[in-house]
Amino acid sequence: MALLSYSIRRIFMLIPVLLGMSIVVFSIIRAIPGDPALTILGEKASPKAIEDLREVLGLNNPWYIQYFDYLKQIITGDLGVSLHSGASITQEIGPYLAATTELTIVSMLFAVIIGVNAGILSAWKQNSWFDYCAMLIALIGVSMPIFWLGLMEQWFFAQELKWLPSVGRDNSRNPVEAITQFYILDTIMAGQWDQLWEVVKHLILPGVALGTIPMAIIARITRSSMLEVMRADYVRTARAKGLAQFWVVYKHALKNAMIPVLTVIGLQTGLLLGGAVLTETIFGWPGVGRYIFTAIGNRDYPVIQSGILVIATIFVLINLLVDLLYAYIDPRIKYR
Amino acid sequence: MSDPVLQIENLQTHFFTDRGQIPAVDGVTITVNKGEVVGIVGESGCGKSVTSLSVMKLVPNPPGKIVGGTIKFKGEDLVTANEKRMRDIRGNEIAMIFQEPMTSLNPVFTIGNQIGEAIRLHTKASKKQSRDRAIDMLKKVGIPRAEAIVDEYPHQLSGGMRQRVMIAMAMACNPELLIADEPTTALDVTIQAQILDLMRQLNREAQTAILLITHDLGVVAEMCHRVVVMYAGNVIEEGDVRTILKKPKHPYTKGLLNSLPKLEESQERLYSIPGNVPIPGSLTVGCRFAPRCDQATDLCRSEMPQLKAVGDNHFSRCWLSE
Numbered sequence: 040m041a042l043l044s045y046s047i048r049r050i051f052m053l054i055p056v057l058l059g060m061s062i063v064v065f066s067i068i069r070a071i072p073g074d075p076a077l078t079i080l081g082e083k084a085s086p087k088a089i090e091d092l093r094e095v096l097g098l099n100n101p102w103y104i105q106y107f108d109y110l111k112q113i114i115t116g117d118l119g120v121s122l123h124s125g126a127s128i129t130q131e132i133g134p135y136l137a138a139t140t141e142l143t144i145v146s147m148l149f150a151v152i153i154g155v156n157a158g159i160l161s162a163w164k165q166n167s168w169f170d171y172c173a174m175l176i177a178l179i180g181v182s183m184p185i186f187w188l189g190l191m192e193q194w195f196f197a198q199e200l201k202w203l204p205s206v207g208r209d210n211s212r213n214p215v216e217a218i219t220q221f222y223i224l225d226t227i228m229a230g231q232w233d234q235l236w237e238v239v240k241h242l243i244l245p246g247v248a249l250g251t252i253p254m255a256i257i258a259r260i261t262r263s264s265m266l267e268v269m270r271a272d273y274v275r276t277a278r279a280k281g282l283a284q285f286w287v288v289y290k291h292a293l294k295n296a297m298i299p300v301l302t303v304i305g306l307q308t309g310l311l312l313g314g315a316v317l318t319e320t321i322f323g324w325p326g327v328g329r330y331i332f333t334a335i336g337n338r339d340y341p342v343i344q345s346g347i348l349v350i351a352t353i354f355v356l357i358n359l360l361v362d363l364l365y366a367y368i369d370p371r372i373k374y375r
Numbered sequence: 376m377s378d379p380v381l382q383i384e385n386l387q388t389h390f391f392t393d394r395g396q397i398p399a400v401d402g403v404t405i406t407v408n409k410g411e412v413v414g415i416v417g418e419s420g421c422g423k424s425v426t427s428l429s430v431m432k433l434v435p436n437p438p439g440k441i442v443g444g445t446i447k448f449k450g451e452d453l454v455t456a457n458e459k460r461m462r463d464i465r466g467n468e469i470a471m472i473f474q475e476p477m478t479s480l481n482p483v484f485t486i487g488n489q490i491g492e493a494i495r496l497h498t499k500a501s502k503k504q505s506r507d508r509a510i511d512m513l514k515k516v517g518i519p520r521a522e523a524i525v526d527e528y529p530h531q532l533s534g535g536m537r538q539r540v541m542i543a544m545a546m547a548c549n550p551e552l553l554i555a556d557e558p559t560t561a562l563d564v565t566i567q568a569q570i571l572d573l574m575r576q577l578n579r580e581a582q583t584a585i586l587l588i589t590h591d592l593g594v595v596a597e598m599c600h601r602v603v604v605m606y607a608g609n610v611i612e613e614g615d616v617r618t619i620l621k622k623p624k625h626p627y628t629k630g631l632l633n634s635l636p637k638l639e640e641s642q643e644r645l646y647s648i649p650g651n652v653p654i655p656g657s658l659t660v661g662c663r664f665a666p667r668c669d670q671a672t673d674l675c676r677s678e679m680p681q682l683k684a685v686g687d688n689h690f691s692r693c694w695l696s697e
Binding site: 271272273275276277278279280281282283291294295368369370371 | 433461462463464465466467470471473475478479480481482483484492493496497528530541544
């Protein structure tokens with residue numbers, strides 16, 4: 040019950056955050072110096088075209104009317120129309136978002152499974168050769184520029200060894216028939232196992248490139264958090280009960296050590312979901328980062344605006360999820 | 376009462392640090408008989424906690440290691456026992472409670488989960504059975520609303536309640552020996568008395584032997600049948616609680632007793648033993664207490680005395696008590 044009421048309270052606290060966010064995003068397009076319509080269309084546009092665009096953007100109304108119109112629009116899920124393609128952004132952004140989400144999930148699974156376990160083992164066998172190696176790799180991991188890692192992966196695994204494809208989400212000669220836009224799901228639902236294998240192969244290189252920095256950060260945080268917890272009195276109590284060291288570490292210590300680790304996982308997931316522009320560009324990944332990147336090139340302001348709104352909303356929702364997980368893991372939190 | 380449950384013989388637990396090998400426990404011999412309450416008394420750093428952790432083989436390793444002696448539990452040597460056998464013994468045949476009830480329970484698991492875990496580990500009890508047993512144990516240690524408390528988390532309980540939970544957890548598998556490391560030090564005086572009462576009652580009813588580690592002679596007087604006084608990693612005096620409290624032989628024990636406040640005499644200032652406990656590892660030749668002893672002779676400073684009988688079941692490690 041306490042967990043439920045905490046969750047509801049926490050969800051209500053999102054409303055001011057989301058409103059604030061909408062104001063910032065709303066201001067972006069209005070903060071362009073001079074006439075936004077003119078800036079968007081360029082110097083050579085005809086006055087008629089500029090006037091039409093002002094009408095489309097609602098720029099002739101007072102700003103507060105514009106804001107409420109905008110708010111009404113986004114609450115109903117309408118993100119506006121792309122100036123470049125003329126299509127509804129709500130519909131256009133879907134596949135990009137799915138591509139980014141799929142890549143993020145794969146990267147974070149890689150980062151969390153390896154990072155958390157490496158951190159635990161490092162703390163368990165503190166000052167052993169495993170600990171030294173793992174922490175050295177983690178240090179290299181956080182220090183490596185992601186675009187360089189991506190390029191090296193492509194050169195080695197795609198170019199030299201020819202094991203894995205270097206760009207795209209699927210084999211372009213035999214594209215996946217998208218239903219949900221999550222290709223792993225789509226191919227499984229269609230029972231196309233060779234297609235699934237193609238999709239998985241396309242995910243490996245960008246997934247590893249994106250997951251390396253989060254993995255290294257997670258490993259280091261897990262290690263230091265575990266080292267602190269392993270000295271706690273309740274860990275000694277658990278051992279005094281006759282519990283095997285494995286369970287002492289993975290049950291009693293880990294659950295207590297998870298809070299800072301979870302924070303990092305949440306933040307990193309949010310960052311990746313924002314679309315890693317560099318990685319998506321290198322690997323030709325049709326994700327949100329590339330969508331917005333292209334829109335910037337096209338000066339497609341409604342797309343930029345909506346893209347930022349979507350990314351910011353996802354970030355806030357992930358942090359909400361992390362907060363709820365805190366309360367689930369540590370019963371003391373919901374009473375604070 | 377001469378059926379020994381625990382026989383610690385010449386135990387040596389050393390810590391290997393950057394500053395060298397530190398003998399935290401250096402030749403300790405203690406026997407605990409069935410149903411007996413034995414107190415280990417001494418100042419901080421005298422090795423009493425390390426002795427108790429050595430019995431459980433829970434001395435953090437590295438840096439700590441048992442380098443000599445035997446610890447016989449019902450005749451079986453624990454020093455040479457493997458980890459698997461030790462896990463069977465811990466929490467089942469020998470249980471332990473600690474000084475800090477506020478931090479000794481895991482904050483993220485319910486009381487029932489933590490007590491039940493010990494029960495399921497050592498018996499074939501199902502989840503339901505271990506939960507029922509946990510509730511029974513909570514009732515036995517005097518926790519009100521046991522059926523509700525079993526599903527609560529440690530932070531919802533007071534310090535005294537948490538120590539009762541610790542005792543319930545320790546007693547859940549009917550251990551033959553309970554090691555209590557300063558179980559009342561962190562508690563209020565009134566709660567202290569309740570916890571001691573509870574332990575005495577468990578000792579009487581279940582015939583559980585208790586090795587009680589404390590620096591509080593008041594607790595010793597109330598609880599123990601026999602007392603072992605430790606100083607700088609050694610046992611320096613041992614005997615019946617009456618003998619030790621009324622007719623101590625060792626100057627250190629005398630000093631400890633003199634430094635207790637007495638109600639019947641008005642004292643200007645409490646007596647205190649001059650000097651400090653020697654830093655482990657800095658020990659030199661001779662009696663370890665000699666530098667602080669006002670009766671020390673040249674013999675005391677040059678040769679280490681042995682623990683010798685000075686009366687009926689009364690031993691002292693002092694040249695002067697002979």
